[in-house]
Amino acid sequence: METDFEPFHWDRLLLGLQPYSYLAEVALKCVVVFCLLLLVMRLLGKRGQKNLSPMQQMLMIALGSAAGDALLYPTVPLIYAALILVGITSLTMLLEMLSGHSRQVRDYVESRSRVLVADGVVDHDALRSERTTQRELYAELRVKGARSLAQVQYAILEVTG
Template identity: 30%
Template sequence: MLDYSMIILRTIFLYALILAVFRIMGKKELGQLSMIDFVVTIMLAEMAVLAIENPSSPLLPNVLPMLVLMCIQITLGFLTLKSKKFRDLVDGKPTIIINKGKIDEEAMKKHRYNFDDLLLQLRGKDIRNITDVEFAVLETTGELSVLKKEKKKTGNLTVPLILDGIIQESSLESINQTNFWLRQQLRKRGYTEIQKISFCSYENGQFYIDLKDEKK
């Protein structure tokens, strides 16, 4: 005979536990979940269901894997904050699908992203024609970020040139510039050590530069 009171109590406890786990792991909108975040969410849900469906089983063996997953996520979160390379390995990199109005079919094939997917996401942003798009970037969450031609002209897109002290060669190529040009521009502004720059972006001829551990 089922002990309904035990099922209710376990459900309430596991609900509170999962809520606490997600609060500890950090807040993210559903559309911003990475692949790993999504997998962990599914696993936690499955573990909770198993614990509720078996009220006679000890609770600790069901709770322990959930706590282990939480610790793994916290550790991964810490490492991705510290290392750009590790962040790219875990979360992947954003991919330019449309660059200056030209579709990169190789990039689409690499991510198994077809024209139906592209048109569907463009329609979701009230864009009916690909020719209206200047840039489209497929984010690591699967979201498509779009810059329309009529809103900004070529060259006005904010381009990240340095991330965590590492020059982004692909970004330099997108604005038809070189590593030497970037270093020259930085030296003119008094920045000689690339590794000390946390973030550097370029937009419409203007640089935004933020140093690592810079005190405000």
């Protein structure tokens, strides 16, 4: 069976099938998407400098996907990426604002901290409900310097891990 496909064609592998002038368009898209991401980071504030909440992790995945699609695919215009970046960021900020005003929304979105060990006793129900194993708990306790479970007054699983 004959095909037009030529394996290991270096022009196709390195530069793609688009005309060479498309590389300039990709460069322009990089600058625009970078500026949009910079705007999003400014809108989010300093929270990006500490551990991310589950909502912020979800936001980072969405932003990366939207930015990457616009950069990689010639059929995805920048306006789509811009709408997604601004839209997802706005929705995240709205949900975080609602979380600040409503405990129910906050508990649903971010959940609550959970005590896994109290006075050296492991709460197996808490481990099970948080889908954490004893092995993971003990590994984290060792990282934090505990030599035995009896040394642990409290081990609390926080929202950020």
